[in-house]
Amino acid sequence: MVLKIDRLPIELPIPTNPSANDAAAVQELLGGKFGEMSTLMNYTYQSFNFRGRKKLRPFYDLICSIAGEEYGHIEVVSYTINLLLTGVSKRGIDPTIAPLADGVNARNTYHFLNSGQTALPMDSMGKFWSGENVFSSGNLKLDLLHNFFLECGARAGKMRTYEMVSDPTAREMVGYLLVRGGLHVVAYAKALEVLTGVEVTKLLPIPDLSNDKFPEAKKFMNNKMHLKLYTFSEDDYTQVGQIWNGNHPEDGQPLEVIQGTIPGHAPPDLEEEPQLNAPGSDDYAYDPQMFADMAKKMGIKP
Numbered sequence: 128m129v130l131k132i133d134r135l136p137i138e139l140p141i142p143t144n145p146s147a148n149d150a151a152a153v154q155e156l157l158g159g160k161f162g163e164m165s166t167l168m169n170y171t172y173q174s175f176n177f178r179g180r181k182k183l184r185p186f187y188d189l190i191c192s193i194a195g196e197e198y199g200h201i202e203v204v205s206y207t208i209n210l211l212l213t214g215v216s217k218r219g220i221d222p223t224i225a226p227l228a229d230g231v232n233a234r235n236t237y238h239f240l241n242s243g244q245t246a247l248p249m250d251s252m253g254k255f256w257s258g259e260n261v262f263s264s265g266n267l268k269l270d271l272l273h274n275f276f277l278e279c280g281a282r283a284g285k286m287r288t289y290e291m292v293s294d295p296t297a298r299e300m301v302g303y304l305l306v307r308g309g310l311h312v313v314a315y316a317k318a319l320e321v322l323t324g325v326e327v328t329k330l331l332p333i334p335d336l337s338n339d340k341f342p343e344a345k346k347f348m349n350n351k352m353h354l355k356l357y358t359f360s361e362d363d364y365t366q367v368g369q370i371w372n373g374n375h376p377e378d379g380q381p382l383e384v385i386q387g388t389i390p391g392h393a394p395p396d397l398e399e400e401p402q403l404n405a406p407g408s409d410d411y412a413y414d415p416q417m418f419a420d421m422a423k424k425m426g427i428k429p
Contacts, residue, residue, distance in 0.1 A: 129195070132391065134393060135206060136196075136199045136307075136392075137203060137300070137347075137392060139203070139206055139299060141210065141296065142213075142294050142296040144294060145210070145211050145212065145214050145294075146211055147212060147229070147239075148233060148234050149294055150211035150212045150238065150246075151234040151235040151238070152251050152288055152291050153204065153288060153300075154246070154249055154251045154253075155284055155288060156301070157208065157248065159256075161280035161281040162204075162256070162281070163201045163281075164201060164248055164260075166277060166278070166281060166311075167198060167201055168260070170194035173194075173263045173270050174190050174191045174194050177190070185321070185366040185369040185370050186267060186322065188364035188365070188367040189314060189315075189364075189367050189370050189371070190270075190274075191364050192356060192358045192359055192364050195388075196307065196389075199391075203300055203304075205246035206246075206394055208246035209246055210395060210397075211296060212238055215233075216230060216239065216400070218401055219401060222402075227239050237253055243400055244405070245397075245405075268319070268322060268323060271319050271322065274311075275327065278308055281308055282305065282308050286305070289301045298341075298343045299343050301341075302341050302343025302345075302346075303347055305341055305344045306338060306347040306348060306352050307347075309353055310355075313336075313375065313376060314370070316330070336377055337377065351383070354382050354383050356371045356382070357385045357388060358385070358386050360386070361386065365386070
């Protein structure tokens with residue numbers, strides 16, 4: 128089961144220049160072949176389908192822990208897209224002024240036609256994410272090797288997106304994911320070494336694991352976020368430390384397992400976009416007493 132927490136792993140700044148085209152580029156990190164939807168669903172289904180769990184528990188715990196983190200990654204990428212799309216069309220309720228006219232010049236018109244100027248599970252070209260991107264062979268060595276290269280491909284996509292989009296909102300998010308994705312690369316490399324004896328970390332970097340060129344990543348590195356593997360469970364996945372131990376291959380600092388979740392930050396409250404009828408509840412006013420009265424009538428104790 129998943130415990131849903133209303134927080135994001137990082138605090139996102141407000142965009143300095145909201146841009147529908149920047150948002151379209153960032154979509155690749157959500158619904159692209161190497162995006163967060165792919166990492167989430169690959170590891171989730173591998174965890175569901177894991178055979179011989181008692182015998183190979185540390186590997187199961189590793190895949191489950193990373194799968195748990197990936198849920199937060201699709202959230203933070205989605206909120207980044209949402210912030211980049213906030214305010215990019217004319218606000219109002221008069222359709223005759225063509226408030227969405229700028230949408231025809233946007234790379235991804237789905238954001239205007241099929242959402243409330245918000246994220247969708249698709250790539251940068253508007254192709255929707257597909258379950259065909261899920262690889263769950265049942266063979267542990269093969270799945271771990273796949274995951275290693277999936278994370279390497281994801282890192283390459285993040286680096287290129289950083290070079291394409293200069294807004295601080297996007298770059299803050301990408302800087303964070305570069306650090307956490309780099310941790311996942313190392314984690315799967317270490318898992319393969321434990322399982323096979325082959326020194327996979329000698330293949331690193333693929334691509335360069337150093338985040339020195341990315342200023343937004345440095346503060347997360349300084350907080351040792353490249354060293355801390357979170358289990359995303361208070362009580363389970365306790366054997367992951369049999370894999371995640373020793374020192375980081377880049378800077379030699381000791382690796383650490385954290386039982387639980389990243390503390391996180393409150394997600395931004397997205398502004399309304401009335402020209403899109405989003406959320407379209409102008410006649411609704413929140414009345415706490417009304418809900419209390421309804422609960423009382425239903426026999427629900429506060």
